[in-house]
Amino acid sequence: MRETRDQQLDGRLVMSAAAFAGSEPVAEARETARRFLTEVQSVHGIPVSDHVLGMVLLVVSELVTNAYKYAPGPCLLDLAVGDGVVEISVWDTDPVLPVARAADVGRVGQHGLEIVLGVCQSFEVRREPVGKRIKAAILLADDPNGYPPGHLA
Incomplete structure (x- = not known):
């Protein structure tokens, strides 16, 4: 995996990591996201709750898993924090756009x-x-x- 760490881009904190079709790209992408959000909180003082961290790791896992399964070649993970959100971007080499499948309680997987x-x-x-x-x-x-974590309305 190749990593570019903690840049400022248009006022956003950004980190990119390329996870190539190795043996553990999903685990590497999750660890990259975890490190990024830990640094966002500890270095930049932006609160990141355990819930938000869990949701980001879930989304990174799902998107990188799909890239790994369906696209030949590398995938690129970009993470940014700005305007009250964590932005997750995954690029891969497959031009086919994903489509959510219709709900099916009998379907195992592909959710x-x-x-x-x-x-x-x-x-x-x-x-x-x-x-x-x-x-x-x-x-x-x-x-x-x-409201941010810890805010009393």
Whole structure:
């Protein structure tokens, strides 16, 4: 895995990591996300609750797993914090855009995109000159009204 650490880009904290088709790309991507959010909190003083950390790790796992399973070649994970959200972006080499499947209680597996759509504030998929990019955003606030962790309304 190749990593670029903690840059400032348009006022956002950004880190990128390329997880190539090695033996553990999903575990490496999750650890990259965990380190990034730990640094966001400890170095930059932006609160990140355990709940938000868990949701980010879940979304990173689902998106990188899909890239690893369906796209030949590398995938690129970009993480950013800004405007009260954690932005997760995964690029891969497969131009086929994912589609959420219809609900089916009898289906085992293949619920990843449904899960991602259910926990994210926003979700976007677009084709790139090579492959596609999926972007998802998770609120940093645990409160449904958008208050940061620890805020008393």
